[in-house]
Amino acid sequence: MKLILAIIRPEKLDDVKRALEDAGIYPMTVVDVRGRGEQKGITIMYRGRPITIDLIPKVELQIVVKDDDVDKVIKIITENARTGKPGDGRIFVLPIERSVRVRTGEVET
Amino acid sequence: MKLILAIIRPEKLDDVKRALEDAGIYPMTVVDVRGRGEQKGITIMYRGRPITIDLIPKVELQIVVKDDDVDKVIKIITENARTGKPGDGRIFVLPIERSVRVRTGEVET
Amino acid sequence: MKLILAIIRPEKLDDVKRALEDAGIYPMTVVDVRGRGEQKGITIMYRGRPITIDLIPKVELQIVVKDDDVDKVIKIITENARTGKPGDGRIFVLPIERSVRVRTGEVET
């Protein structure tokens, strides 16, 4: 199993969620975060001065899936969270050693 | 060392925290998250129409423990966060490569 | 690539951010969390009674960097987030298997 950490634009959450549902991927955990990428945030010219807003609100999805589903999930997220402009986000894949269901105590792998 | 990610019901946080304390496990980081499991959230019948509330507030515990303590912590969490109803949550175990204490800079393993 | 999870004091965020910038490390994700370390929170004497405040607001940095940069980032964070008093925080390093840029879909390693 893998933990997929996907940091995306908040306004794309609904689209991504819906697309994942359509693919049969329901479970997820969502965290409200702030972030910046390589652009060092957004720089705006205002009244002739540059202003940098460096931590922009983002949403982090944490999705644990079977190894086989990783590619599918990544594909869905990239396609649905994309605007083509800087700030679209990043997806990271982490290894999971064990997964336990609290309700039953059962261990999944 | 392992990072235990446990997503539980917010109203069970106090119980879990207390049970961990009793077992000598103090350190933890708590994140407020929203999530849904395989049930796709909660579905309610209201005035004859089904309503799905899909992202329910949850609490994510992040606890880094020695490898030997992983089972104990999982056991304590499952026992104390359980209600037996859908939505009780999930526990994931991730490998940690290094752990550093900011105050001293010392590396633990 | 590695995911560096650094839990630090919120009031040190600006210093750490600035120091990382100076070292050329821009990208990061920031999560507002609460936590306690081995001290079980802060204990205060108030009107003769001990009071324990157990979950203190912290900030969690999530920074994904090339393997070579890990030591540098850890050093910068420890140096700039340190006050020398309990509660300075912890840094954990986790392995990343894959990293995808949403905007382009390109996979980094």
Place this chain on the structure above:
Amino acid sequence: MTAPTLSPGDTAWLLTASTLVMLMTVPGLAFFYAGLVRRKNVISTMMYSFLAYAIVSIIWILYAFSLAFSPYGPLHVFIGDLKFAAISPFVGVKPSTLWIGTTVPAFIYCGFQLTFAAITVAIISSAIVERTKLSAWVLFCILWLTFVYCPVAHWLWSDGWPVSVLPKIGLRPALDFAGGMVVHMSSGFSALVLAYVIGRRLGYGREPMPPHNITYVLLGMALLWFGWFGFNAGSAVAANGLAASAWLVTNTATAAAAITWCLLSWIKEGKASSLAFASGAVAGLVAITPASGFVDPLSAIVIGVVASIISYHMVEFRIKRGLDESLDAWAVHGMSGFWGSIATGLFANPKINPGNVGLIYGLIYGKPLIGALQLASQIVTSLAVLGYVVCVTFIIAKIIDKVVGWRVPAEMEYVGLDMSVHGEEGYIMR
């Protein structure tokens, strides 16, 4: 009888006072209560108050004002008739001798009383938060206003037995300047009954249910305090010395009670809780309400201090009994309203309101009998109000339970009523 003359000064004050009392419910009470519940029910809790205000506003015009304030009808010792229903036959732009406010247009006397009826109903919602169907609450508002509020208001403020019959049997007319019995005892004890009938919130006692926004509680408290000057000083129905006196004793009792409860929490629990301050302020406001047109500022201090001591212990008692009377309307409104009604019979000072003497000033000024009789009237009437309110509210509550049912399904309660009933989220702070 010559037509009474309109006083612009009195009218100005009544217009203002009515507006102030309106603010107590919309949004005063709404914020006070909404701050005390969990985040997932903030909208729902506010909507109970808002809907109560809106529903009472309409019904008041249609028939409730007439039921409560018409001095006519066969049962006029108990309740008015429908002579002024739909208030169309009576053109209210002129003052009328039918009501206490003979120098103000009847329309604003009607409006002023409307705001009292509305807040009384809204207070009761504190007992049902986080678990109750909206339809049940709407139904309750209508029935309770009709069968509980109208009679009790009629008793004390129109031609009811406590003012018309008691004097005939040798007692004094019962005093309730601004609603210690009519508003606070009736709503507080009704809240207790509802809490009993509806039952506890899921997880009550097992899970923490801390107030999600104390700043809203404090905002609500402040707006209540602010509006209460209209409530009490407005009840003089004139801009005169009595209104001024009511203003000052209201502030005094409230401050004394707020400090007292805050001190109790400081001493007993080691923390000077702001919620303690807020609860104390409300207890003080409630307790001075019936007395505010009769007592002097020093007595107001005593009334406030005792109110907080009583209500503080009633909260403890309520919790010990495991009753989820969720926001303590009974302990604060019911019991401090009770205390204030009795205290009126103790501290009424004839230098403030000539002719009205409580036991203590009766002893001082050599009229102990009149004072004792006043106290007796206060006790008798309070107990009658208490008994009537508890019985009728219980019947209404049970009927509603049978007909529509009070509780939402468990999943709705778990998710929170904001999402499940209103389809809304209070705050989206991300």
Place this chain on the structure above:
Amino acid sequence: MTAPTLSPGDTAWLLTASTLVMLMTVPGLAFFYAGLVRRKNVISTMMYSFLAYAIVSIIWILYAFSLAFSPYGPLHVFIGDLKFAAISPFVGVKPSTLWIGTTVPAFIYCGFQLTFAAITVAIISSAIVERTKLSAWVLFCILWLTFVYCPVAHWLWSDGWPVSVLPKIGLRPALDFAGGMVVHMSSGFSALVLAYVIGRRLGYGREPMPPHNITYVLLGMALLWFGWFGFNAGSAVAANGLAASAWLVTNTATAAAAITWCLLSWIKEGKASSLAFASGAVAGLVAITPASGFVDPLSAIVIGVVASIISYHMVEFRIKRGLDESLDAWAVHGMSGFWGSIATGLFANPKINPGNVGLIYGLIYGKPLIGALQLASQIVTSLAVLGYVVCVTFIIAKIIDKVVGWRVPAEMEYVGLDMSVHGEEGYIMR
């Protein structure tokens, strides 16, 4: 002519009413609108209202009051002159027969009217939120106040053609008690025009843009309702029976409209939305505004119910058309203001305000012609206001677009105006 005598009672009420109306904008409207936008624009949205209030406050004193309320000047059928500019020549501590408020000091009549002008401008900001330059807004406030508000206010409330010319051509003087046309139609239709000129927010229709803080919307609604008693009952410019009547019908129509819209959302969407309640309350307040000095409480119920039905469907229509008139000032203020202005010609009851008869009471009391003429005057004047406002606002909006441009750059809009324009973050809750 003898100098009019100051009435302390009337003055007390006008001082209070002006203060209440001030609160409607600062912070009533500011919170209402700020709660409806996304978190990243909460400060920005409030600042539009606050700046509108502050700018109007200064300009009003300098020349706008004179333009609107001077009965002199060559164009006095259309607009006043600058005789009272800078209000220095006229010392306002005494009452003046020039204005309706002959028993109150001219200064407070000027101040009362100031608060109306300010809120009218502020309402328009609802159409431009989350995407507009501050400089464009500041410019708009000045131009719109001068070229739209001053003439329209002059028409109805000073010596304009709807009151001075219409009677001469056989119609009745147009009635607008507290600003159905002057305040609500003018701001509502101007909002529509601005929304059209400025265009939609980025992502509108594609991304969810839920209100970030419904509790602020409800707080704003409550403060509007509260302050509106000053708005409508204050428009009697005296503490008299008419003020009392206006108070009561205002409350009645508002309650009826709030319940109606809430019911519509319950029935049609399955949820009793609190935003529906709030929108209904505002629609009711708007609709009763022009009628509040003329109609009785039962008519007020009808006016409120119909207002919500109309505005509810106008919101739907607006959304279907894909127009980002962001916070629905047009649907609520514009259309309910229109309805209320017409309704005044239907429901005016001479028992409330002698001499003023709408069509319905005209039929009842045997004066159908007068009633019909009144209705005609209402329709003619409403349409004239509508036409004038739309045209002039369009011109102003286009000029500003050319000169400074309305929209901020896309990145600023994305980041939010709080950070990019004001350099501030509304809440730092971490």
Place this chain on the structure above:
Amino acid sequence: MTAPTLSPGDTAWLLTASTLVMLMTVPGLAFFYAGLVRRKNVISTMMYSFLAYAIVSIIWILYAFSLAFSPYGPLHVFIGDLKFAAISPFVGVKPSTLWIGTTVPAFIYCGFQLTFAAITVAIISSAIVERTKLSAWVLFCILWLTFVYCPVAHWLWSDGWPVSVLPKIGLRPALDFAGGMVVHMSSGFSALVLAYVIGRRLGYGREPMPPHNITYVLLGMALLWFGWFGFNAGSAVAANGLAASAWLVTNTATAAAAITWCLLSWIKEGKASSLAFASGAVAGLVAITPASGFVDPLSAIVIGVVASIISYHMVEFRIKRGLDESLDAWAVHGMSGFWGSIATGLFANPKINPGNVGLIYGLIYGKPLIGALQLASQIVTSLAVLGYVVCVTFIIAKIIDKVVGWRVPAEMEYVGLDMSVHGEEGYIMR
């Protein structure tokens, strides 16, 4: 002497004005200040204001009103006596010639003044936020009210030397219509002294300490502005032309000052900060306060603009000096209060308040000497107030430091006073 007659109109306005001023502290100031601190101290900051209000409310009744407003006693040039302590001997339901408000019941004159005393004390809390023991604050409230507020209020508003002695030595009686010196200079300079004695917050200057909730600051500002109409127009102690004038100049100066400070931030810092607008509004309100019963609207614009310019630079100066006078009561209240007191001696216009002429209108109307003498009186009295307040506050602050200590332990400060002192969390938004 015949007993004065009660005026219902004046009484209605005083009842309203007192209620409005109460709202300025509870919750106006509380929200203004609480929004400016960090989230972890939101409750604590509010509680300083609430407790100040409650404590002053009680002490005022017990003895402070008498000390401040009794014209009797051996030291009556400096302070009153205890003749009216516990206000029991004087029955306040009737007007009294002892005080300026001869047409209103003495009780409400006492209540009106109470609200002034309370807000003055509460303003000082802005200097001690986020680091101070509750017990020290409670003690300070009592001592400061007694030894600073009562004398200074007596000087200007009862029988003190600036009104009784200055005329005898050839100067004019000092003018302070609504409290430029009594309220704002005294609280502002006391805040400076306290900040100096208590010292900086931990991490001040090294860590960012941004305001956690700007919407609360704006809400607080709005409620202050709203309530200030009661503060200034109420200080006429009648519903007359002077009250109307005070209403209008208050609004004008405030708007001018808000725009000015906002512009300064726009020009100098590139952002039109909403906090700048709010600070400007308060500076304008403060500056017009002493002048509000004397100046015309055009002068009010000047007073407002200059107030913002002064206070803006004083904030910069304070920051440069590294002083943690945390919420700038000194820069805003102290310095704009000073400016307003001087400005009264410049701009007083006899057309507004007959007999009172400032230097500028003295020159215009050919009475330069009277104007100059007025200005001299304003300067002398302001400086005396400043000197007295600074010295006595310093002594009180030092005594409290010795007896109970001002600062909480460092860990409590780190965790925040909400959790550590009050055991509460302001918001639980999860």
